[in-house]
Amino acid sequence: KNQVEQSPQSLIILEGKNCTLQCNYTVSPFSNLRWYKQDTGRGPVSLTIMTFSENTKSNGRYTATLDADTKQSSLHITASQLSDSASYICVVSYDSGAGSYQLTFGKGTKLSVIP
Amino acid sequence: DTEVTQTPKHLVMGMTNKKSLKCEQHMGHRAMYWYKQKAKKPPELMFVYSYEKLSINESVPSRFSPECPNSSLLNLHLHALQPEDSALYLCASSRGLAGGPTNEQFFGPGTRLTVL
Numbered sequence: 597k598n599q600v601e602q603s604p605q606s607l608i609i610l611e612g613k614n615c616t617l618q619c620n621y622t623v624s625p626f627s628n629l630r631w632y633k634q635d636t637g638r639g640p641v642s643l644t645i646m647t648f649s650e651n652t653k654s655n656g657r658y659t660a661t662l663d664a665d666t667k668q669s670s671l672h673i674t675a676s677q678l679s680d681s682a683s684y685i686c687v688v689s690y691d692s693g694a695g696s697y698q699l700t701f702g703k704g705t706k707l708s709v710i711p
Numbered sequence: 712d713t714e715v716t717q718t719p720k721h722l723v724m725g726m727t728n729k730k731s732l733k734c735e736q737h738m739g740h741r742a743m744y745w746y747k748q749k750a751k752k753p754p755e756l757m758f759v760y761s762y763e764k765l766s767i768n769e770s771v772p773s774r775f776s777p778e779c780p781n782s783s784l785l786n787l788h789l790h791a792l793q794p795e796d797s798a799l800y801l802c803a804s805s806r807g808l809a810g811g812p813t814n815e816q817f818f819g820p821g822t823r824l825t826v827l
Contacts, residue, residue: 627810627811628810628811630815632818637799637821637823638820638821639715639717639801639802639803639818639819639820639821640754640801640818641818642815642816642817645815685753689810689811690810691810692810697808697810697811697814698810699756699810699816701753701754702753703752703753704753706751
């Protein structure tokens, strides 16, 4: 069964600190992995998309890594800001055949950055 | 313009009401989606339109009726909803069908629906 597991479920950090969020998946055949940031009551906003051949991708203070062998991804946030408080969702895409793809969503990690 | 807009932002309706949610994008995307998201849960796919034709219906009850009048607009008609249908309804669009390596999904801000 295709699954995406994220950890931790929630995280509280002090402003200015770094943190790392984890995503493990069993989706196959893998196409790509996306990280989204979702503020409460708002739509998700894409942070990164990584394909099989990409190990690292950065977007400002956000850096995502992908290990396709172990089927693990991480999202590292550097020098956190209060505005980073949100849910971070890992989404894995798999090739369902004939040029079609399906998306499997993780349950998200709720990050709270406190002063 | 890289924005997906949704109206209204908030909607409160009774179980006998008929209402519609609207979604619009002007990025030339040919795939549009409706998702339902309950609190503290990930979005759940409801419908997918590709080139203005319904391509995926994830066994959604008939009290939800999607419509795609043109390539820029997507509606979700609501009728005889239940309180458990209260949720954040998200619209998204992508250049082609989402999931492909280059087909990033852009989400709208959502409509917060409350059914009394």
